[in-house]
Amino acid sequence: MTSLAAELSAVVSAAFAAEGLSAKFGQVQASDRPDLAQFQCNGALAAAKEAKANPRQIAQKVADRLKAGPLFAKVEIAGPGFINLDVTDAALAERAGAMSADDRLGAPETGRGKTLVIDFGGPNVAKPMHVGHLRSAIIGDCLQRLFRANAWTVVSDVHLGDWGLQMGQLISEIGRRGTAPVYFDAACKGPYPDESPVTMDDLEEIYPAAAAACKADPARLEEARRATAELQAGRPGYLALWRHFVKVSERGLNREYSSLGVTFDLWNGEASVDPLIAPMIEDLKRRGLAVESEGALVIEVAEPGDKKEMPPLLLLKSDGAVLYGTTDLATIVDRVKHYDPELILYVVDQRQHGHFEQVFRAARKTQLSGKAILEHAGFGTMNGADGKPFKTRAGGVMKLYDLIAMTTDEAQKRLAEAGIAGDYPEEERNDIARKVGIAALKFADLSNYRLTDYIFDLARFTRFEGKTGPYLQYAAVRTQSILRKAEDEGFAAAAPVVRSPEERALVLQLLGLPGAMEAAEDKRAPNILCEYAFELAQSFSRFYAEHHILSEQDADLRAARLGLCRLTVDTLAKVLGILGIEIPQRM
RNA sequence: GACCCCGUAGCUCAACCGGAUAGAGCACUUGCCUUCUAAGCAAGGGGUUGCGUGUUCGAGUCACGCCGGGGUCGCCA
Incomplete structure (x- = not known):
């Protein structure tokens, strides 16, 4: 089934073509002036511009051809050359009957045979969701439902933030507090306790404390960086502790998404692609695409004709730890390998647009993205009445x-x-x-x-x-x-x-x-x-x-x-x- | 400083490829419940689309320049 506007476009396009004009002028849309007509075609104006002819004359010729058909109750020319159209009641009723008989209600099939990977949510381990996470969840969920309704094969991924510096911050803070010493005992070979040493409430308190400490004290930040690098290098105690963080957080997050009616096909985190990173980097080095710069390993993504400076995408920091651009790139490799999608859509805050531009350029340059089109569907920031991020009366971010x-x-x-x-x-x-x-x-x-x-x-x-x-x-x-x-x-x-x-x-x-x-x-x-x-x-x-x-x-x-x-x-x-x-x- | 997003009614927001008289909701005024749910329906007032110039038959929409708000700019995510 096609929509009525599309059906009318085909009819009007044919009339334009019969007059020796391009069929592209036959686009029909719902009228801007419902008091005058149901549908309108503005093509005669554009056609006249191109052919340097009189728009009303062109409109008249097209209208004459349309009047011959049984579909229209009214064909009129108005203003400088709009073609106004009304469809007969019988035709409307017939289309409504056909729509009723179709169990898809005439929904488009733009995605037939195509796969979309949609990345949204993006919550972080140990951080409670606040109102700022609402948009990604709700918009992303709506888009996954829409693409499915339009016959796409859709794979949604929450893309949990579970592998960055914040993990090192948590680990080092817990280490300092000494509340779970077994995970920090280098002599301990495991096994580690099944029971998590921290609850979600603990994490919600520990993380802000750790982040504040790192901000105030460079030594603490350095400590957190070291812990991050050790975690990523596979230190057993840190890994065991990290698994607890993830498990505890996932339970909490799942509860919140469920209450919104938002679901994901995949609960992958950044960490899940960690095994792909080393081989990917080796490959990129061998192909001369990953190069050293200021002590870090980067991919240059600047292109001739750039209006602004485009810094390179950092793969490895000078201390050897990976960054989120690295995991994003590896995640593309993973998704292409498993799903070979036509499109990967990132429903993420618009403020990260620059980052995605870097990642997408790197992916295309290195040909890691396969046939997939990479697209950032950003969204605007949610502010309070004062133009600043919404707060509760107590001053905290509203959960x-x-x-x-x-x-x-x-x-x-x-x-x-x-x-x-x-x-x-x-x-x-x-x-x-x-x-x-x-x-x-x-x-x-x-x-x-x-x-x-x-x-x-x-x-x-x-x-x-x-x-x-x-x-x-x-x-x-x-x-x-x-x-x-x-x-x-x-x-x-x-x-x-x-x-x-x-x-x-x-x-x-x-x-x-x-x-x-x-x-x-x-x-x-x-x-x-x-x-x-x-x-x-x-x-x-x-x-x-x-x-x-x-x-x-x-x-x-x-x-x-x-x-x-x-x-x-x-x-x-x-x-x-x-x-x-x-x-x-x-x- | 460079680049990105935004500026529309008192408030919150729309406006499909540049189209006709810039639309909704809230708030305000006025009608409508003795037949299907009044969380509704009907009617009314409310606009120099931040400012200016340009392109065009036609500009909220495109280009350029200002003004204002937000954001980003190599080892955070």
Whole structure:
């Protein structure tokens, strides 16, 4: 199935071609002026520019050819040469029927036969997740769902930060405290205890203390560096301690991602590619691509024509330890070997753009990335109302766990106020509150364009009216409710028809699904889907307010409207599913 | 200093390849629950798109220059 806009583009393109003009001018899009037409084509203006001709004349010739077809209810030329198009109600209803009959609802298949590796999350061992981690988790999860929906084979990887200097900082801090001496006893050959000497709470306290100490005292930093190098060199006690850190952290992280409904196919860490590093470096040295510079081993990535200085990618520090560019490069080697992807997407803070530029250049130069296109889908920073990173009143960074709890609490309050769920079982009430809270959170984040910095506003994340996640859920819930009642009454559904302005608008919106999914994939932009879903819910709510469905006496019309409800709820469910938003049975 | 991102309504954000009258939500004003859930629907006010110049039939969008905010710039991640 193709989208209606794509179908119209093909028809209009053929008309341009028949006039001896390039078919590329036949692009049709939803109209910017819905009051004037459903669709528009601006190609006559561009064609006129190229051919140095009169745009209205070109538009007229194309329009004359279009008028001959049965598809259009209206073909008009407006302004300097826009071609405005309305499709017949019969054609709209027919497309809606076809969409209902397709279990993919006409979703694009841009990824058929292609593999995507998507890297997001990127939490660090021993550091609790705070609101800053929200964006990578939510945007990354949405993109993996979107690519899957568009028929890509998707492999997602949390890419745990478990192999850098911070590990050395933790180890040296614990060594100084003397709370787990067995791991530091060089004479001890193991085995080491199964029980972790630290809990997640311990780590959350130890890491900031260690980081602060290293910042204040160069000697401490040097000590942490040495510990990092020894860990990476395989010192048994350090490795055993490190395994505890990772295990303890993974449990905590998993809990937080689960509460957001975010999942990963792989829980690989930077450390998992460590065995690949030595051979990779040997290979790069042999090929003359890794060279020594200022005591470190680097890959030069500057290219002629660079506007800015492009420092080399550091593979090995002068003390022999690896850096995150090194593990990133080795991770590419690993992913190419295992999955041979068409695309590797990194959903990481935009501030790391420069780093990825270096890594990608190095990967291409060394041909380690195979056929894969490497792309950084960055996102903007989340700030507080004062333009600085969001803090709690106590001054600490707000933890993700607490944020989720707050949105859920607000949803509980809302349910109590509305008095709707008073008679529901407590379990269901909790479930609704959780789904509504998460929906508010995710939609508020995803509806912003990926790259803009945005202001974290707790009130916004706990808002349930207007352009919010709960509004979308509410539209779906009301539709489900109608369908349930219709079933109780024994009313059957039939293919949709278009007999009113509200139905026309709703069907047009429904038919826009494939286009929205394709555009969102192209731009890696969840906000396009948010916009689509919101407009769909709005179109439905208008239809709902205007036409009473179950009391409709005309049985055929009632059946057609039930069919329209069915398609609406299926479409909403599909888009909300991609956004990672669950729909309660009732709310 | 160089480079990257951003600047749109009181607030938070949109605007697909340069298109017509720059759109939503919140907040504000006013209607609508004795037939499907009012977390809703309908209507209204609110804009020199930071400033300037240029390209174009046409600029929030492209180019250049300012102003303002954020970020990055070899051994942190």
